[in-house]
Amino acid sequence: MNFVSHLECSLTGERYPAGQVLGVSEAGKPLLVRYDTERLGEAVQKAEIAGRRGGLWRYWEFLPVSRTRNRLDLGELVTPLIRLENDPSGELWVKDEGRLPTGSFKARGLAVAVAMAAELGITHLAMPSNGNAGAALAAYATRAGIKATVFCPADTPEVNLREIAYQGADVYRVDGLINDCGRIVGAGKEAVGWFDLSTLREPYRIEGKKTMGLELAEQFDWQLPDAIFYPTGGGTGLIGMWKAFAELEAIGWIGSKRPKMFAVQSEGCAPIVRAYLEGKEFADPWEDAYTIAAGIRVPVALGDFLILRAVRESGGAALEVSETDIGECQAEVASGHGLLLCPEGAATYAAYRQARLSGLIDGGSRVVLFNCATGLKYPLPEMTATFDPETPNAYARFLSD
Numbered sequence: 281m282n283f284v285s286h287l288e289c290s291l292t293g294e295r296y297p298a299g300q301v302l303g304v305s306e307a308g309k310p311l312l313v314r315y316d317t318e319r320l321g322e323a324v325q326k327a328e329i330a331g332r333r334g335g336l337w338r339y340w341e342f343l344p345v346s347r348t349r350n351r352l353d354l355g356e357l358v359t360p361l362i363r364l365e366n367d368p369s370g371e372l373w374v375k376d377e378g379r380l381p382t383g384s385f386k387a388r389g390l391a392v393a394v395a396m397a398a399e400l401g402i403t404h405l406a407m408p409s410n411g412n413a414g415a416a417l418a419a420y421a422t423r424a425g426i427k428a429t430v431f432c433p434a435d436t437p438e439v440n441l442r443e444i445a446y447q448g449a450d451v452y453r454v455d456g457l458i459n460d461c462g463r464i465v466g467a468g469k470e471a472v473g474w475f476d477l478s479t480l481r482e483p484y485r486i487e488g489k490k491t492m493g494l495e496l497a498e499q500f501d502w503q504l505p506d507a508i509f510y511p512t513g514g515g516t517g518l519i520g521m522w523k524a525f526a527e528l529e530a531i532g533w534i535g536s537k538r539p540k541m542f543a544v545q546s547e548g549c550a551p552i553v554r555a556y557l558e559g560k561e562f563a564d565p566w567e568d569a570y571t572i573a574a575g576i577r578v579p580v581a582l583g584d585f586l587i588l589r590a591v592r593e594s595g596g597a598a599l600e601v602s603e604t605d606i607g608e609c610q611a612e613v614a615s616g617h618g619l620l621l622c623p624e625g626a627a628t629y630a631a632y633r634q635a636r637l638s639g640l641i642d643g644g645s646r647v648v649l650f651n652c653a654t655g656l657k658y659p660l661p662e663m664t665a666t667f668d669p670e671t672p673n674a675y676a677r678f679l680s681d
């Protein structure tokens with residue numbers, strides 16, 4: 281059973297029936313799942329959820345998957361909020377999504393999207409990926425017994441490419457960026473018959489990502505934080521959390537107060553920031569995109585207008601950070617706080633610092649940064665020290681003066 285009432289075009293509001301295989305709307309825009317919030321609100325209580333174990337499936341009433349047996353389980357969990365201590369200004373928390381299966385929050389979206397694909401009888405999934413989404417797809421598709429094909433930019437981190445292949449998907453390097461890979465998936469739809477699982481080109485990955493918002497609300501005892509910094513590529517997570525908050529308000533679990541939503545991008549690929557600054561509703565494609573933070577190297581986002589809307593309505597902002605800042609912040613948090621962020625996560629820390637300096641965030645605010653993947657998936661700075669106990673006075677170096 282589920283509480284879905286229908287699907288809706290995110291631009292025009294046009295309605296579509298639930299329970300069918302759907303990609304984008306007639307207008308070519310993302311479809312959003314709508315729920316019968318009255319029935320949903322009557323069906324479940326906060327206390328009931330608090331008593332459940334596991335991760336995102338704890339919130340199954342808020343998800344589109346009907347049958348319990350279709351829920352895919354690789355040991356999802358409620359990801360921890362880690363306080364960055366020594367910070368005198370309010371509360372600064374990192375929500376560490378790197379603890380999820382396959383080491384990134386792409387697991388949330390793919391767990392739900394692949395479960396829905398299984399429920400709808402889809403047998404072959406295809407996707408463009410900068411690495412983490414492909415890895416999550418590979419794992420969950422294998423779990424569900426569904427074939428998966430992934431196209432990655434040739435310079436995708438090696439560990440991701442190998443992880444995708446090792447977990448049972450077909451993966452190919454492509455000379456181009458993620459939008460070029462997306463075109464290949466689109467073009468192959470007719471010839472091969474695979475289903476396109478690109479970001480926001482199907483309605484269910486966002487439902488999985490939405491659970492970040494549900495978790496946050498629950499972790500803060502149904503009081504939302506003052507600000508959220510989100511490393512923004514396709515923007516699924518940011519749009520998803522915004523949707524989660526609306527649904528929680530609709531069933532009366534939270535009020536109308538919302539966190540300021542900050543969409544964070546790198547100076548090397550900042551289409552959303554540029555559109556935000558120019559006051560535009562849609563973002564122009566970013567040319568020659570580059571950034572060490574592979575997950576946010578997304579030159580074109582289908583949900584651009586939804587990201588921009590959420591950012592503006594929330595009173596937040598779209599912020600760009602330099603590549604240098606990303607590296608420095610990653611090093612600072614690793615060596616100063618003992619927490620290894622991925623570069624995308626480090627970008628949110630850099631943006632937070634910027635926002636504090638410029639007054640976008642008041643001291644005393646309760647702020648959440650998203651670390652979206654484990655830092656272990658990325659190359660780390662070289663370590664060159666060696667130790668030979670046979671050298672004369674070998675231990676002298678350890679004596680402090």
Ligand SMILES: *Cc1c(COP(=O)(O)O)cnc(C)c1O
Nearest residue numbers: 412513514515516517575624652
């Ligand atoms: C995919 C990804 C992002 C961007 O997420 P979106 O919701 O698509 O904007 C950020 N960081 C990492 C590590 C990612 O894998």
